[in-house]
Amino acid sequence: MAAKPRAQAPPRPPGAVRRWLRGHRQAIAQTLRHVRAAPLGTLLTAAVVGLTLALPAALHVLVRNAGEVSSAWQGAVQVSFYLEDAVSAAEGAALAATLKADAQVNDTRYISREAALAEFRAHSGFANALDLLDENPLPAVIVLTPEDDLSREAITAVMQRHAARPEVAFAKLDQQWLERLHALLRLVNRAITLVALGIGIAVIIIIGNTLRLEIERRRDEIVVMKLIGASARFIQRPFLYTGVLLGLMGGVLAWTLVQALVLALTGPAAYFASLYGSDYALAGLGWDASLGVLAGGLMLGTAGALWTVKRHLAGVEPRFSGPGS
């Protein structure tokens, strides 16, 4: 037997802050309930977002590593002074000592004509051909290593200052390829920024469209909630949290993919570097870029949700039944 309805005072509405906090707690719980109800769909959307975000993140890792490698090369810049044939070994060695006294010079190494020939014979593979020559064709060389913190302009000035000496036939600073590499890296960096912008828009559209379909699927529920007094914010919250969750999951997935890629390439890259006498180790995303990927996913998810939810929920109007009835 049903209990007799009793007249009671209407429930006292809770305080605004408590109501707000409960609203968010309920929205999070509802979001997680919907994720649990359709885990595959959620994972697929997050996977699409993750793969999309992984592209600029992987390009960033590539450029970062190329930049670090080229910086290491930058520190090894040397200037070669090719000496006149008439300069004796003693004069050459004395000149090397003079150049080393320059405050902007870190070190000098004098390579005599004989030493240059011996080195060439040992490493070039043309030993037999050299035997056919009447005389040593190689000049003596002073290899100058500038101080580490010198700019490209300062190194050029050092080279020009000492190239004017009568003992020097000509001097050479072979850094052009490095400058070209840096220019290429700057270009790629700019391209990554543009790609990231395009991908950001794509992620917003992906998440927005997912939420639009979800709103359509739950149209009846939204109508009922509007009819019984749910505010726009109350209805929007679970959808906004879904967008945030998808973005965050995508960010985590992108980070995992890129770090896995780096891990997979670390061994081969280390071996490759060792062939050039380097102990360079491949760098991953780092803290700053990792936070960037996660925050990027989070922000794009939020933006996609905000872009869609307000617009589409406003179009869901409650009704008792058909007009005129």
Add this chain to the structure above:
Amino acid sequence: MNPPLVEFERVTHRYPGGHDVLTDASLRLNLGEMAFLTGASGAGKSTLLKLIARLEVANRGQVRVNGQNVAALAPRHVPDYRQHLGLIFQQFNLLYDRSVFDNVALPLRIQGHADHDIARRVRAALDSVGLLNKAAVMPIRLSGGEQQRVGVARAVVTRPLLILADEPTGNLDHDTALGVMDLFQRYNRAGVSLLIATHAEELIEQIEGYRVFHLDGGHLSLHPSGKALRHGR
């Protein structure tokens, strides 16, 4: 005499491109009163309820609920206003992906009540409609009458100022419909105000002591009671 809870003052309403659904309609429902609204299908019963629930705004005239002109409510205040109403629908409008308990709890969750408070009030509401033992059941597993009782429990769980029911028995057989009407009478005896739109005049004829408003061609008229409705014809 109780103060008026709902007042229609010479209200006229027309949908865009249509004819007048309501013409110069005046109505007064007192606090604690239960009344019926009858008329043929398309007579404007739902429109009248929509005007009270602020789902429509009258073209002319004024609709006041508890002294407040509902047309003057800012859109952001409409949800708060609707939280003071209990709405019951012909199609039940239940959420079929959640349990009976969660359906009835929804208005309280919207209002931000604590879980323990929600549990207590939902149990009381389900007890009042005789469905306490079905709290964990999904609505799809219930009969039409039971689903409507879930709708009634959802409408009363917040102790609203006024319950608006739009053809609440339209999808129910005669005996089940009488059971729902009996439920409404019991709520009314407990002090709840109700306005019930129905075209099932044969049901009203069996209920005495309530005023019956009749809509015909957009014009609203008053019959003194169900019995009078039957004898007056």
